[in-house]
Amino acid sequence: MRVCIGGGPVWRCVRVCCGRARWRVCVPACVRRLWAYAQLLARSLCFNTHTSCDTVNDTLFEPVFWLADRLTRLFGRVFVCMVIVLTSSIVLIAYLVLLPLVLRTYAPVWIVWHLCFGHWLIVMITFHYYKATCTPPGHPPQRKSELPFVSYCKKCVTPKPARTHHCGICNTCILKMDHHCPWLNNCVGHFNHRYFFSFCVVLTLGCVYCSISGRKLFIDAYNAMEHLKALEAEPAGVPVKGVGLLIGIVPPESSFQTPAPTFTLKDKLVNKSIIYMWVLTSTVAVALGGLTLWHAMLISRGETSIERHINKKERTRLAKRNRAYRNPFHYGWLNNWKHFLGVEKRSHWITRVLLPSGHPPFGDGFTWDVYPHRKHLVPV
Template sequence: MRPCSTVMHLLLRCMRGCGRHSRSRMPRRLRQPASYIKLIFKSLYFNSLTNSEVVLDCILEPVFWAVEVVTRWFGMVFVFLVVALTSSVVFIAYFCLLPLVLHTYSPGWMMWHICYGHWNLVMIVFHYFKATNTPPGYPPKMKNEVPFVSFCKKCVIPKPARSHHCGICKTCILKMDHHCPWLNNCVGHYNHRYFFSFCLFLTLGCMYCSISGRNLFIDAYNAIDEISQPPYTYKDRMFHKSVIYMWVLTSTVSVALGALTLWHAVLITRGETSIERHINNKEAKRLAKRGKVYRNPFSYGILNNWKVFFGVEKRSHWLTRVLLPSGHTPYGDGLTWDIYPLKKDMMPV
């Protein structure tokens, strides 16, 4: 029998089989057309690659598209909000709290507040500026320049290990963690450290303002009904309202951003990004069914993961590269990840 005849024979058998199940439901003359339509419909979606995740992605595609458009167009708005809210807290600290510190605190506490507050502010401003203005890193366009492990169907370029496509930036990103609307930028290989340091020092700054301003907030909150009446002046009312605004804002941000910072700290400890966390979980479950244990190939141990992330090569770098502003580039080029072929502590503490 010829191949074409074989295919036609199989189609006829399928149509006859479908017709047997529907004899009692429709007239004889409609059975064959209905079976043919049903067969065509099944051929449109049935293949070996179709699963629940593919179907869910197709259903949610309009939602993803809307989120991408909103994030892309409102990126500058989010950046403006970060700058405006941070500037408002700094303004209140300088014009409301600093004069109070200079008049009421002892010299030792006064020097502590001035030194710590300004150091924290410099670290926040530096890392936010670098995180927003540093490109995350993009893979080369030419195939012979990339040690690729897969191919991006959207960019139509080879993808190195740990690279992923960003639907908002419309390009692939080296060691992509996520697209951050508050930075209006992707977090990738070259600005991941800036992003985490910004979150860390902003959390510390908000906690500092919340803790140090707690007593002032309680006094201002208890006097909220009295400040609208004499002998309180307009300046007194603005002072109390500013203290309440600053404490509520910094306390809220310290909790929310602190949780995000803690989550990223856990990821850094494990040597993975936010995207890789989901991929590794799925891979671990898949291998667990086969009785195997999945190990992250990009993890070099807890201490080394932090050293690689911060670029620490010697002990002094914990001060010069972590606790002070530093614009040094990360390890490697984001294309290969054989920094430590042997997974042991190979750098001095």
């Protein structure tokens, strides 16, 4: 029996409703959410007539961005543990291997220099990494307040002050957001940007220091390990040319006999530790040094990593109209550094820059001074 209501059979509506019910019962909720998300992405490709290539590309790569954000959030603590383990291993090698060698062979003046400079680096690296990891970058208020804001966040549905951007990994808006750093498991924003940059500077400086000062030790350790391999590979009675060694092998008394290797397990560990330290510090010095120089350039221009791309697009857009774009937050490179480091007087270059300091940055991150021309922010 079929009963038609409004020109349509009831049994067809019942079949559709039953099919939807079976879909909700049989399919897990996570699969249904992914299916709805895929449908939303497909519909967003033809949202309106103003859809551009950038919109289509962003929509197509949205699943990739989503996966990268989830993986970064998941492995954030793993990256922090890696930084702690690698840094601690270098400090351990310095104390157990390099320090006794320095005390035995170096002049007193150089001993004092290495002890003071090395411990200053350790204190600065530990302090700034801890502060950069544990200090919240700053978040705008969740509700509309009297603070000025320039737009609304489409994901948080909250007002956004100037220089505020949404972080997909932290799933919240960040004041003066620069980027999300997986090695900190934290966003780099208004209240911890200085800690992040100082950590990059001192860690790069420490890696360069270890790489340069340990170059001769690395060469000796490498030659020692290569000579040991040659001794183990050659049969007895074959002469082997001696090379400069760091630890372990006694020079041969006769050139017609191959000396037996006298390397102990401790000698091998010492040489391998020196090789490991030099390779790791040299690699980090090159990679992190490039990142540090990039951020130093951005600070000199009064920009963040996100604002760098925004300002570039604005310059291109206004150049087509024969107009010039000026960054409203650029106060001159010296004033930018003073503002970034929190320097108010000359003594602060020592107490707030060369020594660990937990002073807050200028401003609250909600409002920003806009200077049409260069002028000194603070007397120094």
